[in-house]
Amino acid sequence: MAQRRGRARGESRRAEILDAALRIFLRSGYKGATIDLVVSEANASKATVYSYFGGKEGLFISILEERTEHVLSDLFAQDMIDPHAIGAADVPGVLEQIARRLLTASLAPEALGIYRLVLSEGRHFPEVARTFYRLGPDRARRRLARILTTWREHGWIVVDDPDRTARHFLTIALGDLHLRGVAGLLPDDLDAAIDDHVKEALAFFWTIVGWTPPPA
Template sequence: MRTDNGPRRSAAGRPAGPQPAKRQAILEAAVAVFLREGYARAGVDVIADEARVSKQTVYNHFGDKERLFIAAVDGERERAAARFAADSPSAPERYDDADIRTALTAFGRRVLAVLLDERASALRRLVIAEVARHPALRPACAEGEPQQLVKYLAETFRRRTDRGELSVPDPATAAQQFVALLIQQGLYQSMYGTRPITDGDTAAICENAADLFVRAYRNEA
């Protein structure tokens, strides 16, 4: 049942400012409904009911279903990136005392844990299935990996280069390549998140990627 009647207004009668909690409730409901019903069958009215807001409130926040879907995908990327926040055990600074292979392997395990998250994987498959029929959804495919992951890894490569352990002339590009390698292997072996991969397979993906990059960027000086 809905609990509001549209946009909240100020005393002067103007629409009130953004309501982060209500917006987040709509996004959570949207992810649930899109995954349950698919993009085409998901109705804004159903999403509004699940979020306990009015249909007009959904439109006020997001404009239309296409933009709501793209916002939901972006929200999942942000949720993944939040797991790599500075106070997270996955932050690169936590591995500064480990050798570079160990650091990259540990980082890779965290990348795969986020990548193969059940909800994120299901939403990724939905984007792939729908974008050909609904070209307006292409912005949802704009980034193949959370950019926060690339940023953190680039910082690791810069620090290790400054310390003389590696020689990485373009840390940002190297970080993108490392994350892309993990993603490609993770998606392939998990069949795009439809089956779990074993701890042994996860370890092999991360260790092989780490070994490749250490050999490619080892400081030979």
């Protein structure tokens, strides 16, 4: 029991440090962020930060890993994609949910902040951009490609290249609305804008795929 409580405290402290580090990264940029600033923000010791993360790069990687995994777990929830739980008629609705969840998560203030950070710092710190792409967009593409492959094997969807189709789908799902978010130009009625964008994106996706989904 005491050991479990200790692990829980350790996990909670680790999460607090990550939250503090993210605030520092978003406030100061990758170059301007220092372990001293994180230590002060988190009210932690240097020894604790280094023991958990090893340094600034480890902190940044851990932030991306945890934030993206949280989003992807929701994006590709098992009950939405399990071939034993859904059928061909469910495919359009599942893809609509994935598009809506991806766009909503990507337009959250924290997510936009990370995206802007990568855009501004990636030229000077290429590893920041590579890490973001590997843990975020590329991991989402690979997961969706596996789902599309399974659906194709069941005869639920007709695609020649699941990997390429996944890449196009994710790009269409974010579209212009995400760019407006990055630029700080989101509309006042964001929920309505997301609804409209998702409907248009899915209609366009089915057009370029060249396949009409079965009726629900």
